Amino acid sequence: MKYVDEFRDTRAARRLVDDIRRTATRRWVLMEVCGGQTHSLLRHGIEEELRETVELIHGPGCPVCVTPAEDIDLAQQFALREDVLLTSFGDMLRVPGTRKSLLDVRAAGGQVRIVYSPLDAVALAQKHPDRQVVFFAVGFETTAPATALAVRQAEQLGLENFALLVSHVRVQPAMESILRTPGNRVEGFLAAGHVCTITGFDSYVDFVREFRVPVVVTGFEPVDLLQGIRECVRQLESGRAEVTNCYARSVRREGNRHALVAVEQVYRIADVPWRGLGVIPSGGLRLRPEYARFDARRRFEDTGCEEELPVITTPDCPAAEVLAGRMRPSDCPQFGSRCTPDSPLGAPMVSSEGACAAYFRYRTPAVDASQPAGASQQEATR
Amino acid sequence: MTESSWQPGCPVPIDGVEPRITLAHGEGARLTRQLIDTEIRSRFRSAPLATLPDAAHVEGTGGRIAVTSDSYVVSPLFFPGGDIGSLAVHGTVNDLAVSGAVPRWITLSLILEEGLPLPVLQRVLDSVARAATECAVDVIAGDTKVVPRGAADGMYLNTTGIGTVIGSPPPGPQAIQPGDVIVVSGPIGRHGMAVLCAREELAFDPAPRSDSAPLTDVVKTLLRVADGNVRTIRDATRGGVSAVLHEWADASELSFRLDEARLPVSPDVRGASELLGIDPLYVACEGTLVAAVAPDVAEQAVEALRRHPQSAGAAVIGSAVERTICPVTIRRTLGREQPVDEPTGAMLPRIC
Numbered sequence: 001m002k003y004v005d006e007f008r009d010t011r012a013a014r015r016l017v018d019d020i021r022r023t024a025t026r027r028w029v030l031m032e033v034c035g036g037q038t039h040s041l042l043r044h045g046i047e048e049e050l051r052e053t054v055e056l057i058h059g060p061g062c063p064v065c066v067t068p069a070e071d072i073d074l075a076q077q078f079a080l081r082e083d084v085l086l087t088s089f090g091d092m093l094r095v096p097g098t099r100k101s102l103l104d105v106r107a108a109g110g111q112v113r114i115v116y117s118p119l120d121a122v123a124l125a126q127k128h129p130d131r132q133v134v135f136f137a138v139g140f141e142t143t144a145p146a147t148a149l150a151v152r153q154a155e156q157l158g159l160e161n162f163a164l165l166v167s168h169v170r171v172q173p174a175m176e177s178i179l180r181t182p183g184n185r186v187e188g189f190l191a192a193g194h195v196c197t198i199t200g201f202d203s204y205v206d207f208v209r210e211f212r213v214p215v216v217v218t219g220f221e222p223v224d225l226l227q228g229i230r231e232c233v234r235q236l237e238s239g240r241a242e243v244t245n246c247y248a249r250s251v252r253r254e255g256n257r258h259a260l261v262a263v264e265q266v267y268r269i270a271d272v273p274w275r276g277l278g279v280i281p282s283g284g285l286r287l288r289p290e291y292a293r294f295d296a297r298r299r300f301e302d303t304g305c306e307e308e309l310p311v312i313t314t315p316d317c318p319a320a321e322v323l324a325g326r327m328r329p330s331d332c333p334q335f336g337s338r339c340t341p342d343s344p345l346g347a348p349m350v351s352s353e354g355a356c357a358a359y360f361r362y363r364t365p366a367v368d369a370s371q372p373a374g375a376s377q378q379e380a381t382r
Numbered sequence: 383m384t385e386s387s388w389q390p391g392c393p394v395p396i397d398g399v400e401p402r403i404t405l406a407h408g409e410g411a412r413l414t415r416q417l418i419d420t421e422i423r424s425r426f427r428s429a430p431l432a433t434l435p436d437a438a439h440v441e442g443t444g445g446r447i448a449v450t451s452d453s454y455v456v457s458p459l460f461f462p463g464g465d466i467g468s469l470a471v472h473g474t475v476n477d478l479a480v481s482g483a484v485p486r487w488i489t490l491s492l493i494l495e496e497g498l499p500l501p502v503l504q505r506v507l508d509s510v511a512r513a514a515t516e517c518a519v520d521v522i523a524g525d526t527k528v529v530p531r532g533a534a535d536g537m538y539l540n541t542t543g544i545g546t547v548i549g550s551p552p553p554g555p556q557a558i559q560p561g562d563v564i565v566v567s568g569p570i571g572r573h574g575m576a577v578l579c580a581r582e583e584l585a586f587d588p589a590p591r592s593d594s595a596p597l598t599d600v601v602k603t604l605l606r607v608a609d610g611n612v613r614t615i616r617d618a619t620r621g622g623v624s625a626v627l628h629e630w631a632d633a634s635e636l637s638f639r640l641d642e643a644r645l646p647v648s649p650d651v652r653g654a655s656e657l658l659g660i661d662p663l664y665v666a667c668e669g670t671l672v673a674a675v676a677p678d679v680a681e682q683a684v685e686a687l688r689r690h691p692q693s694a695g696a697a698v699i700g701s702a703v704e705r706t707i708c709p710v711t712i713r714r715t716l717g718r719e720q721p722v723d724e725p726t727g728a729m730l731p732r733i734c
Binding site for chain 1: 582583584649652653656659714715716717718719720721723
């Protein structure tokens with residue numbers, strides 16, 4: 001498959017691993033921001049292969065994990081209304097809110113439909129004029145352009161029965177928040193290639209100047225990731241901190257102008273709560289006043305103002321520590337024993353982009369045996 | 383209703399647009415009989431159906447018989463590469479075939495939702511008839527029920543299959559030995575991905591196409607070449623290849639080691655699975671088998687399978703080893719072993 005196979009080439013990957021090992025004079029601490037990158041690093045064994053050379057801290061870039069439980073609860077309330085058809089990306093369905101997931105709500109008779117694109121939700125609104133179709137607009141800068149287009153399309157079609165529950169988040173403010181957190185250890189970032197495809201990477205120039213950490217725009221296949229890591233290590237070894245694009249087959253400096261304009265027209269930047277991380281200044285998007293009539297929160301006049309809601313975490317789940325990169329999933333006492341993808345305690349174990357799910361799915365068989373509280377117990381009782 | 387649209391003798395009430403199934407079709411009275419006469423018996427001409435006895439009698443063979451039963455609730459009813467009708471025949475025939483039996487007869491029970499357009503039923507029944515002919519099985523008994531609108535999703539089918547056991551079938555997964563080789567008869571995950579993409583209306587180009595097909599000849603080929611050295615065969619349906627290997631690991635008390643580079647995956651399934659974040663190892667096949675064979679016949683077996691058009695994509699994907707902590711592992715890009723977990727729950731496409 002073009003653009004995949006050449007970036008999964010074992011020999012090319014092996015050469016890069018050797019190069020990184022030769023370049024590093026000490027063990028550098030890097031953060032890959034995106035959950036897709038976390039999965040790829042673990043799936044292809046890169047994290048383990050480089051363990052002596054770089055410490056990879058997994059960032060909060062899993063859209064499912066950082067969507068506040070309160071927003072999921074709200075989506076559930078909408079789904080249970082008789083006049084509403086709630087539409088969502090499939091990944092959101094298994095994630096628990098404060099008590100249950102959208103899958104539970106669907107089983108209890110709630111109207112929840114998986115769509116692949118927000119434009120499919122607009123089509124459903126056209127098809128069912130007697131129903132209010134609400135789309136659960138979650139995700140980073142990668143999904144925001146499509147939801148913005150959906151709103152504009154609904155406006156052009158004059159649809160009165162389409163609305164968004166907006167829970168969009170922005171990557172860069174979260175990276176800033178991590179660097180400002182006392183005790184932060186991150187020395188370099190692998191920036192999320194898909195997000196930069198939309199946003200470009202000009203905005204990182206000031207970021208790099210302010211924080212003096214390298215930001216390397218990185219893709220998702222093994223060779224992409226290793227090239228990103230090598231560039232980051234090279235900069236750190238030579239005392240540089242620059243913005244570099246190692247994902248040039250997808251990312252341009254200026255990003256995708258059309259997508260950015262669509263987002264700019266429909267959304268404003270807002271301080272929003274992240275699950276497990278609290279309110280991040282400028283950390284999300286909300287509808288502009290001129291599109292407020294498409295805001296499901298308003299249309300259904302549901303509970304209070306989100307900014308005042310407390311940050312809820314499950315008592316036994318240190319998801320906040322994992323999302324902020326302060327705890328490795330496998331170091332969690334619940335990992336693999338009380339918390340597995342079958343019975344998750346927190347969002348990072350649920351989502352296909354979550355760091356805990358990645359650790360569980362791609363764990364090393366040999367490591368299991370040495371972990372008394374880990375996956376080995378789960379295996380032994382099967 | 384216009385005069386021209388009304389045809390005397392039509393067994394089905396007409397609502398002005400197209401004829402539909404009504405509750406009356408399931409109540410055992412005249413409409414039921416007419417439906418069975420015009421739609422069922424006209425298509426399936428086996429001897430027992432000619433007289434509609436309470437139970438079909440067929441000529442036995444004196445030997446052992448194999449029986450299997452399965453229900454089909456797939457949505458949508460039609461998908462690239464097949465439909466609920468052909469699937470109901472292939473699925474049941476394949477369960478018989480991989481157990482080492484020759485499929486002979488099937489039953490066909492229909493649960494229809496009130497309001498189902500008659501042409502949809504006709505299309506499905508035509509497909510059942512075609513598949514039965516292709517698989518050389520006779521439809522010998524059946525049943526029709528109609529449930530109120532909303533109590534079913536269009537239609538459900540149930541088929542029971544009966545086959546005759548000839549020779550000595552493969553002994554089963556408990557006979558697998560360390561060193562035995564795991565073979566698949568073709569690219570994996572095609573049926574599940576085709577149905578998922580059709581259900582969610584994901585417009586991939588090319589759209590994944592189901593592999594739904596009878597495995598009878600593929601099994602015959604394998605048994606002919608590797609006679610006595612085939613430990614067990616399964617069709618990798620729900621849960622895909624991963625589910626089969628986990629069951630075998632339980633039964634054999636061994637582990638299985640796969641090599642990602644050797645897994646056959648068609649470009650359409652590969653594209654969809656990369657985009658959706660769904661591993662083809664967990665996705666259902668309906669015309670692809672997995673077999674455990676002795677190492678010294680593996681190469682021969684794969685060569686013979688590849689000469690058969692339906693299993694042209696056959697490949698060795700791994701082997702059985704002494705039991706380790708993980709029942710199934712896979713070797714990926716940098717040569718590292720990782721566990722393949724048992725499939726859980728529904729496949730949910732990822733966000734980005």
